[in-house]
Amino acid sequence: MPWRHMGKQVRLPMPQPILRKHVHLSGPGHITQLRVRVLRPCFGSPTAFLRHGGVRLIARREKPPFKSRCTYCHAREGCEKVAVYRLYNNSEVRALLGEWHLAGGREALERHDNNHAQRKWRDLIAALNRAGPFLSPVDGWIDEHIVAEDARIREEDRVRQAEARARLRAEKATRGELDEIALDRLKRERIFRQVQFDVTKKEASAPAWLSKGPTDTGAFTAKVWEALKRLELQGIVPNPSNIAGFLINHDLTDRGNQNALRDRTRRAFDRIEHLEHYTPPGRLGPLWPPLKAAQLLEDEDVPGLKDLVAAGFA
Structure with missing residues (x-):
């Protein structure tokens, strides 16, 4: 069941057990030390304690009774210490609390015909407001939790949407349809490999199969x-x-003879196999990192390729 915090519905995890010894108080009811992190906006709230704490069953008007959240909460013992301190530490609050109990207390609040208890309840809340505000680290912890949860949810949504786009691109790719993102990624990957080839073939340590051949081999x-x-x-x-x-069909070559081009393509097949397994001296991986075709449909960019394009290699 979600909680309301600062006007927003949030889901909060069950706290670890919080005992009386874990909580230190001062002044009108400020929590100066709380040795166990708790994510409950109602922790130590006098009004929440009076309405729900200390009871196992709650009856509302004609509805059957049911267990309150306080029954299951692991922070109940420490919470009760804080709430009771805040109710009895201030003389005005303590006096109005007694008047509210005499007027019928919690049970009388649910009756439409007993406005006296409701008036005393409003007076008690006003007195608590005057005694406060009560300082506590709990609100800050909840805010941090909400920020972290929002970030986690956004990241999960981003990943889920990226996967959905990749699936859609994969379906279109089987029909030969590639969107601009995939085409751009493919172009950048090609440019990257061409540049790596042309730069490395000039190195003194380059093997003959890499350094020899026409200038347009890369x-x-x-x-x-x-x-x-x-x-x-x-x-x-x-x-x-x-x-x-x-x-030929995609104007990636100026040769129109498919038979003549086939022999050069066969040699390029072997060269690609070498490039994806050859690690030049001083490098950590293959000159051409192996890439599965499906990776071209993912929402990722190629590190460093924007600089290559900006340098005029596009």
């Missing part, structure tokens, strides 16, 4: 990699022939 291999992922997203098993056709 760009072509990266385009083949992009075509591989596009076909995988559609559920098509890639091979040199359909990759070559894809490159």
Whole structure:
């Protein structure tokens, strides 16, 4: 059952047992030390204690009796200490409390025909307001809990919505439809791999299969990699022939002869396999980090690629 705190409904966990020795009070009823964290806005409230505390059953008008929250609360002992202190420490509050009890107390409040008890109740509340406000760390703890819970819920919603978008993108991808986010991610991944290839091939430690070859080898291999992922997203098993056709149909190559392009694509297949397993000296992972096609549909950006695009590699 939700609680109301500062005009907002919140769900709060059951507190750990709070005994009388855990609570220290001063002045009119300020809580100076509370050794157990409690998330209950009613903790130590005199009015909540008078209405619900110390009783196991509550009867309201003609409704059958039921157990109050206080019956189950683990903080009950410490809460009662605070509430009783605040009720009996102030002489005005103590006197009006006695008058309210004489007027019928809690049971009389539920009767429409006993306005005297209701008037005494209002007088008692006014006296408590004059005696307060009572200082307590509980409200601050509840506020912190609400902020943390709101953040947790927002994060769960963000993850859930991201997963839903990824599923929708996956469904569209099987039909060859990629949204702008997926296309942008794919483009950035291709640029990243092309740059890594072109930079590393110039290093003295680069193996022959990487350093040798035409100047456009890095760009072509990266385009083949992009075509591989596009076909995988559609559920098509890639091979040199359909990759070559894809490159031609999507204007990713200036060669229009599919048969001639197929041989170069086959060599690019082998090169991609090497790139995803080759770790250059001084680096922690493969030159081309392996990437599953489904990852392109997730709500994530590629670290560092925005800088590459801004530098003119796009």
